[in-house]
Amino acid sequence: MGAHGILRREGYPTMTELITEQQRVGRAPATTHGELSHIALALFLEHGFENTTVDDIAAAAGISRRTLFRYFPSKNDLAWGDFDSLLKTMRAHLADFDRERPLAEVLRQTVIDFNRYPDHEMSFHRSRMELLLNVPSLMAHSTLRYTAWRQVIAEYVGERQGVSPDAFIPRTIAWACLGMCLSAYEQWLNDESADLVALLESSFSTVESVFGAVAGEAERRG
């Protein structure tokens, strides 16, 4: 399955517009993370992912290879941007929700909040997603990223339900959310004019109505 920014990533300079700063160790390194990822992505798009070396990126950024590896342990990670910080922010975002709000609503809102990008960044984001979804070596790496993303969801669901994140319901819900996100991303990449947030909204609505239909029909029959 493709990979991507299921969510907003730290690799984007406008990340700070949406996300609170309290989780960050300091602003300068994060900015550098974002800049480095941007530089790398521009090279990937121009020369192809496989044809771009870590040395090319370090040279374009005017830093040494070793410094680059301090920020991103691999070339794959450069394509993803600072995903770990993003997950940390998502975790904090989830924790801030009122526990009385329905679980499905909190999950939908979180996914949407983390996928809002300013207009001027959308074409860039689209290119990145295309890369993450279509380059085989990135697709393999993405499995790990998806797992980390699902873990954040599963931890939240587990906490709400008083069970381990590894329990059946948290895991299942996390997988379902990932499926809904990937569905929206796929549709988005297939249609230049599509709106990502609208697609995510309808992904969740579709699942709510199709899976909700069982209870509804049973009621009507009874």
Added chain:
Amino acid sequence: MSLSPARQESRGRSRATTHGELSLIALDLFIKRGFDHTTVDDVASAAGIGRRTLFRYFPSKNDLLWGEFDVQLEAMRSRLAQTSRDDPLIENLRSAVAAFNRFPEGELPRHRKRMQMLSRVPSLQAHSTLRYADWRRVIAEHVASRLAQDPDDLTPQTVAWACLGLCLGAYDQWLAGSELELPDLISAAFATAESVFGSFAEERGGTA
């Protein structure tokens, strides 16, 4: 691609059996030596056939691991085609997906190893995406026919992705050592989605 049912019919039963046998021979080698350490030549020589003959049945090493997946997809397609339109769509999907993952007791240990490799071996991930897309296609086509839509439309695609997610979740749990059998885990995953996402739809409907 592996043999389609049409080709099985035209060539007779023995070919299909061979197709199944080849994938079992391959799977056993993958389990014994590891996927990345087994070559197509290893499989061909273990099967006592030429490399070229093997490629007639399976276009790649990756496909050998997936075994009879295409045949199973056809079975799921016909099962879905036979479901009643009076039953809830999601119930038909649940039973078809559960049936798709019901394996004879004797095959389960091998299937477990296969799924472990599919979830863990990095070199398999990109190819899996394609196979999962074939699987989603069967679901999307059924949803589309029920709703008089195109399989590429948003609703069929989303439902197919959600079903895949639920299925992979069930596999996750199974591989982690769940006591439950795969079809039961899949049914439980659908029930979970119904209660979490479905009940939210009702709640909103009720307060609107």
